[in-house]
Structures are given as structure tokens and as C-alpha cells.
């Protein structure tokens with residue numbers, strides 16, 4: 495008679511970022527009593543991409559209608575706000591302006607309005623004079639106001655998910671290799687040589703490469719000049735440097751720009767780009783941001799769509815593109831649904 499295998503848990507999650515923790519939480523919420531273990535390489539839940547993120551709750555306006563990223567971001571934004579309110583996590587619905595400063599950007603701005611409406615995002619088109627209703631210091635030819643964009647303390651949110659998940663979270667534990675067990679289940683070998691066994695494995699370790707952002711980055715010395723988020727019309731053929739003004743939940747305003755390779759920017763050129771949106775700014779208002787404080791792929795612009803791969807006893811959420819922090823609760827629910835289905839099939 496075959497020897498019965500002992501499992502450390504029912505579902506073993508690799509990666510305790512916001513996606514892994516949302517998955518753990520969704521599993522224990524929808525199937526109480528399910529034993530979940532999370533292996534997290536870092537010392538706490540929000541070190542890798544989740545913690546340093548800008549904490550923007552994106553609206554989902556930029557994403558291809560019907561894509562998983564669009565659907566999960568729109569839904570995730572609403573759920574994230576609800577979660578923050580429920581657990582008293584700092585958050586604010588600031589709204590966002592997407593501003594065209596050049597005529598060539600107007601067709602793209604208009605296309606974005608259509609896309610927003612298709613995605614079910616509340617958008618309002620603004621002429622030059624109406625921009626100041628929302629942002630008295632901002633100037634542009636035309637803009638879109640997106641009402642649902644917000645900001646939150648994403649690290650606090652991740653810690654709260656860890657707490658309410660009821661999962662056993664093993665910090666400082668690196669998963670080195672996963673092997674399929676004879677019969678059923680999966681064993682993960684850790685960096686310390688331990689073997690952790692689960693019936694089903696969910697991989698939420700993030701991309702193999704670091705999704706770090708290139709670019710210039712400053713803090714605004716007078717954050718009172720901006721009320722919420724002010725972003726340019728993305729992409730397009732315009733050769734001008736485009737900056738994004740992003741208010742954070744701690745009250746600061748981050749100003750970021752994607753760098754063109756081989757085109758280092760002078761402070762004067764950066765200031766000129768900021769002044770196209772915010773004429774009151776001078777060079778003295780720009781304080782170089784601390785390393786790592788850049789707002790990068792998390793600006794909500796399109797990335798590849800989310801991919802969730804499924805094997806017999808494994809679920810892989812490795813490609814959770816930005817803004818996956820916003821979309822994390824629905825992503826976690828879908829990963830949990832699949833993990834629980836695999837668990838049920840396993841008997």
C-alpha cells in the first residue's frame with residue numbers, strides 16, 4: 495500500500511507581494527479552513543515591487559477594452575477603496591487629469607475618452623477654461639478628468655491583507671525549486687534546504703526580471719500646487735518630454751518622466767517640461783527624489799495583458815503587469831478560484 499504523503503498546507507503560495515497576499519486572502523475567505531502557507535523571500539510583505547509602488551489606485555482608462563487588465567483594474571480600484579475604508583487604511587479619491595498641451599495630442603486624448611467609456615470609467619472632457627475647476631495651477635489645451643483615480647498606503651494595505659488572510663506567512667524564505675510529488679501535490683525546496691509540501695501551488699513571485707523604471711524623478715517643493723494626479727497624454731508622436739505629477743498619500747507630489755535612452759536631461763529641460771503643465775513651477779521647486787522613489791510602470795499606461803497559467807496542481811500569476819497593485823484583489827480572487835478548483839479535483 496503506498497505511503498500517505500504528509501502536506502504542510504493545502505495551498506502553497508510563493509510570493510508575499512500584494513498579488514500573493516490577495517490570493518491567500520481570497521482562498522481563506524471563500525473556503526474557510528483551507529490551510530494556506532505563503533513563502534516570502536523578503537522580511538515583510540511589501541518590499542519588492544508592491545511597497546515602492548506609487549500607491550496610485552488606477553482607474554483602468556488606458557487598457558484595451560475587454561482585456562483582463564482593463565476589467566480587473568476597473569473592478570480592483572473600487573474594491574481597493576472599499577478595503578481601505580473597511581480597515582482604516584489611508585486613502586483618498588483624488589481624481590486625475592490627463593492633459594494635452596499640444597494640438598497633436600488632441601486626437602489621442604479623444605480616443606482615450608472613448609476607451610474610458612468602453613471600460614466603464616467615468617470621464618469628463620474639459621476645455622482649457624474648465625481645467626482650473628479641478629487644478630487651479632494647471633494649464634493645457636484640453637483635458638480629461640477621471641473621477642475614480644485615487645491614492646492609498648499600499649504597503650499598509652499589503653500588511654492588512656497578510657493579517658486578515660489567516661495564512662501562515664514565512665518571511666525570509668526563498669523558494670528555490672518546485673518539484674511535483676509522486677501521486678499528488680507539489681514540494682518546494684527553500685534556500686535553507688527545507689522542503690515545504692502543498693497539495694496545490696500558486697506562483698505569485700512576480701517577473702523573473704526586476705520591473706524597475708528608468709527615468710528622472712523629482713519631488714515638488716510646493717505640493718500645494720497640485721491637488722491630485724496630473725498626467726500627460728501617453729505615447730503619441732510628440733517629441734517633447736512628458737512629465738507626470740502624482741500626489742501620494744503622505745501629501746508629497748512626485749514628478750517623474752521616462753528617460754529616452756542616451757538622452758540625459760538637464761534640470762532646466764525637466765523644469766521646462768513641468769512648466770508646460772504647471773507654469774508656476776521654478777527650478778528651485780524641484781527636489782531630486784530619493785533613489786527608488788520613481789513612479790515608473792505604475793503610471794497606468796498599457797502593458798501586456800495579465801496571464802494566468804494553470805497546470806494540474808499549479809497556478810502561475812507570474813506576469814501581473816502594472817497596475818497590478820490596483821488589480822490585485824480581482825487577480826487574487828481568480829487565482830484562488832483556480833487553486834480551489836485544483837484542490838477539489840485533487841479530492
Ligand SMILES: Cc1cc2nc3c(=O)[nH]c(=O)nc-3n(C[C@H](O)[C@H](O)[C@H](O)COP(=O)(O)OP(=O)(O)OC[C@H]3O[C@@H](n4cnc5c(N)ncnc54)[C@H](O)[C@@H]3O)c2cc1C
Nearest residue numbers: 509511512513535543544548549550669792817818819820
Ligand atoms: C516604480 C513602480 C511604481 C508602481 N506604481 C504603481 C501604482 O502606483 N499603482 C499600481 O497599481 N501599480 C503600481 N506599480 C505596479 C505594482 O507595484 C506591481 O504590479 C505589483 O506590486 C505587483 O505585485 P506582485 O505581488 O505581483 O509583485 P511583488 O510585489 O514584486 O511581489 C512578489 C513577491 O515575491 C517574492 N519573491 C520573488 N521570488 C521569490 C522566491 N523565489 N521565493 C519567495 N519569494 C519570492 C518577492 O520578494 C516579492 O515580495 C508600480 C511598479 C513599479 C516598479
